[in-house]
Amino acid sequence: MEVTYVKNGYNQFILMSLKKQNNDQQQDSNKTKVKTDSGRYNGQIDSNSIEIKISGLPEEMEPHAFRLSEPIKERFNDYKLNTGDTIKFNYIVNEYGQTIITDLTILNRTAGEFSGT
Numbered sequence: 517m518e519v520t521y522v523k524n525g526y527n528q529f530i531l532m533s534l535k536k537q538n539n540d541q542q543q544d545s546n547k548t549k550v551k552t553d554s555g556r557y558n559g560q561i562d563s564n565s566i567e568i569k570i571s572g573l574p575e576e577m578e579p580h581a582f583r584l585s586e587p588i589k590e591r592f593n594d595y596k597l598n599t600g601d602t603i604k605f606n607y608i609v610n611e612y613g614q615t616i617i618t619d620l621t622i623l624n625r626t627a628g629e630f631s632g633t
Contacts, residue, residue: 525576550618554604555580557597564589566617568603582607583616600626 520533558567558579567579582605584592597603606619 522573523578525578527578548608548610550606550608552604552606554602554623557599557601557603559599560592560597566597568605571602580615583614585616585618588617588620595620595622597622598626 518533518535519531521531524530553568553570555568555570558569560566561581565581565583567581569577569579601622602624604621604623605617607615607617609615
C-alpha cells in the first residue's frame with residue numbers, strides 16, 4: 517500500500533492519495549529511489565537537519581524536515597543559506613521513512629535576510 521499525505525497548519529495529517537501495489541511494485545518501492553524537489557529554505561534545525569517549505573504546496577503547510585547526508589553535512593556551511601533562499605534538492609527516503617538530502621543547489625538567493633550568526 518502506498519500512502520501520500522501532508523501535515524496541515526493544525527498538525528493534522530491530510531491523505532493525498534492511496535494506492536494498492538502488486539508484489540512487483542512493492543519490491544521496486546523497497547529499492548532506494550532518488551527524488552527531486554524544490555522549495556524555500558526555512559532554517560537549520562540542528563547539525564543533521566533543515567526545514568524546507570516545499571514549492572507547490574499551500575502556504576499554510578508547515579515546512580518539512582529533511583536530514584542531511586554526510587557529504588552535504590560536511591560542506592553545509594559553504595552553501596551560506598539564508599532564510600527564504602529557493603533551493604532545488606535531491607533526496608531519498610530511508611527504511612525509517614526519513615527524507616535525506618543527497619544533493620543541493622541554490623536557485624535564488626533572498627536579499628537582506630540572514631539565517632546565520
